[in-house]
Amino acid sequence: MTTSIRGDFKDASLTPRGKDRIEWAAKDMPVLRLIRERFAKDQPLKGVRMSGCLHITTETANLAITLKAGGADLVLCASNPLSTQDDVAAALVNEYGIPTFAIKGEDEEIYYRHINAVLDHKPNMTMDDGCDLVSTLHSTRTELLPNIIGGMEETTTGVIRLKSMEKGGVLKFPVLAVNDSDTKHMFDNRYGTGQSSIDAIIRATNILLAGRTVVVFGYGWCGRGVASRAHGMGANVIVIEVDPVRALEAVMDGYRVMPGVEAAALGDLFVTVTGDLNVIDKHHLERMKNGAIIANSGHFNDEINIPALEQLAVNKRRVRDFVDEYTYGDGRRVHLLAEGRLVNLSAAEGHPASVMDMSFANQALGAEYMLVHAKEMQPRVYTLPKELDQEIALLKLQAMGITIDTLTPEQEKYLNSWESGT
Incomplete structure (x- = not known):
């Protein structure tokens, strides 16, 4: 086990294999690549301290690289004790400079120690998969809540927990339910x-x-x-x-x-x-x-x-x-x-990269959207705007070499009117 201020991971010697696998996944994530290119130029997340509790996989690594390219000061931990790919964790730290606290098979004590380690980063923004990070913030790390602009949640279970927190009046910052975007749940799930x-x-x-x-x-x-x-x-x-x-x-x-x-x-x-x-x-x-x-x-x-x-x-x-x-x-x-x-x-490698391309495009654009709109939002669970959903779908189609029709002005007028009939 390798432990340092850069993270807590199993074995640094796994780094080359992790890098190869991250690059292999990247070739099937063209939408995220396009977002990363824009992020690198525009730096929309510059200065944002972000803590992520996600499955540490090759696909997540490509999301993390995109967020860092956009200027985010990012640290990661695992969102499940058995989902970590140890070579990916090593590569994230040693090849990409992203502190990562994740070891496949970690026990419950280490799991929550890792969550607290990423919270020690004093984040402005959270990115969660299952709501363990947010629930820890609201239970034992409440001193950090005033720093939080908002967060994103990846999966159904996490959204259920967050909506329960909202209903109970205990949620202290806005969260985007990335899982509820059509280009996430209809394809990823x-x-x-x-x-x-x-x-x-x-x-x-x-x-x-x-x-x-x-x-x-x-x-x-x-x-x-x-x-x-x-x-x-x-x-x-x-x-x-x-x-x-x-x-x-x-x-x-x-x-x-x-x-x-x-x-x-x-x-x-x-x-x-x-x-x-x-x-x-x-x-x-x-x-x-x-x-x-x-x-x-x-x-x-x-x-x-x-x-x-x-x-x-x-x-x-x-x-x-x-x-x-x-x-x-x-x-x-x-x-x-x-x-x-x-x-x-x-017991396997999780979702194929091509479907996670859309899910993590939602996460990346969600972080950008949250940073711009958080001041207008209440401590509630929100969905991403339909326009972002459709942008991601269109980018995915374009990457697949598929074009679609558009409405003519006459058709748009017809759909927006009530006068025409039989």
């Missing part, structure tokens, strides 16, 4: 989570999905992605939902929908993507068949009642990297992937 979750499950287990029954808990954008990718690989998909509209949508998309307790006895593979607590609970675990596999693609491992699983088991052993086998008293064996943490970043 659906295509990114869908592909990367299935990728991670296959890497960890080497199972064949064709012919198996896959149970997806939650049919939001992430759940849609996981279900469609599993179905595309030949799995029989069951969806569990509490929202009647989403449940109906899943039925119309061709999936079986039923209560979780019924699906528990049928499933070969279970994937949670809800952002809620104990969606796989003891009564589900008790009914699972021998050989069942459980994975979580939500931000926190709270989605699976792991203490209940521990109580049901008479033996636990690690059978493969990221696969723990729990043996019940009757001999049944149930397998938990990545300790119940978000499987796509724990």
